[in-house]
């Protein structure tokens with residue numbers, strides 16, 4: 284079997300906030316590889332560093348130390364990073380949050396299309412792709428509904444459609460099922476698995492939700508900023 288190249292490769296990543304007495308070491312010397320088509324859980328107590336790790340892998344914040352490559356491209360190397368983080372986020376990464384973060388004044392279709400327009404597509408092309416994605420996630424009958432008219436499960440499916448809009452290689456989800464009952468949580472995890480398999484994407488899910496632990500290929504545990 285050919286060894287698979289990692290999609291995300293982190294080595295010796297550290298991140299602190301503040302200095303002196305107020306300094307918090309949020310991550311210490313984290314080394315980790317994530318591979319295409321896997322669905323990985325990230326677990327740990329509150330304040331252990333999960334969101335910080337997600338934000339570093341998602342190119343939202345930079346670490347203080349370490350090296351990170353995404354999809355074969357060097358993103359951080361020590362202090363000097365010339366990478367365009369906004370571009371990387373738009374091109375390679377999709378985010379899903381617990382409370383879906385849909386824009387309340389846009390309908391489902393435009394909540395998905397807006398990401399594509401930000402990335403430079405015309406409105407009509409963006410809406411066409413949005414319709415395809417809503418169809419893929421089996422929520423196309425709610426395309427013209429506003430977020431306040433959607434059930435929790437429907438809203439989360441629209442949020443997943445939005446996260447998939449740019450064909451991301453990496454999907455980062457922060458507690459995506461915490462607000463859902465078991466059945467809807469199962470549907471969301473089925474969809475994330477489908478994306479990982481059909482699009483060779485890597486899915487990393489921060490979760491405290493025990494009802495989905497059996498859906499992960501493997502689980503990473505972080506405690507006091509250290510990956511165990």
Ligand SMILES: Nc1ncnc2c1ncn2[C@@H]1O[C@H](COP(=O)(O)OP(=O)(O)OP(=O)(O)O)[C@@H](O)[C@H]1O
Pocket residue numbers: 300301307308309327328329330331332333334335336
């Ligand atoms: N912007 C910031 N400024 C200062 N400290 C921060 C900042 N972001 C995170 N921290 C601190 O870094 C540590 C790790 O926080 P992080 O949010 O990564 O934890 P978490 O595991 O995601 O927690 P939770 O499960 O409660 O969301 C905590 O001590 C937190 O207070």
